[in-house]
């Protein structure tokens with residue numbers, strides 16, 4: 626069985642859940658972008674396979690206010706199917722969003738994770754030094770680098786400061802030209818690797834948009850090939866790693 630450790634199921638049709646389950650994808654962590662949507666909560670209520678994350682994405686902080694942070698904390702503290710804080714982090718690619726405000730939202734949500742003993746799902750683009758500086762202050766938190774696109778060197782640095790850091794990969798990792806990501810995969814300890822779709826975004830090569838969770842086995846097979854590992858072994862490995870992180 627496969628675990629999709631980061632997706633946006635609440636923006637897809639409900640039938641994608643049964644399609645994915647038929648493809649042996651039987652765990653979903655639905656990432657929050659502006660907190661946690663009612664749609665996501667309803668899906669989690671109706672489907673035992675669906676779990677939630679609550680979080681404010683760095684590029685959405687302007688669309689929220691301080692009460693949104695309180696809501697993230699409240700959902701994370703009280704919703705039984707909420708298994709993580711996410712997606713949170715820093716994104717300096719889009720220059721329109723104030724960096725200090727991004728850092729403030731990120732720090733606050735990391736503190737929630739630390740207090741509530743929940744893992745975090747990290748969105749990070751073009752902000753590696755600031756990210757490292759902030760994340761160092763909560764070394765006990767389990768950190769999942771969602772759709773990791775950094776270097777092997779940065780992955781090593783993260784492992785030095787974070788005893789519980791995991792790296793999650795999706796469609797872009799199995800592109801033939803994704804050499805940087807392939808080199809990261811080859812240096813990571815196997816027990817730190819997760820898979821995800823980030824659907825409806827980032828369909829794997831050869832698949833049309835929108836991306837859907839039933840594409841996950843195809844992504845898994847591609848990554849297993851890069852690692853020179855059997856598909857079944859990789860499936861079991863990533864399933865166990867996901868359970869270790871999300872405790873579902």
Ligand SMILES: [Zn+2]
Nearest residue numbers: 631656712823
């Ligand atoms: Zn996402």
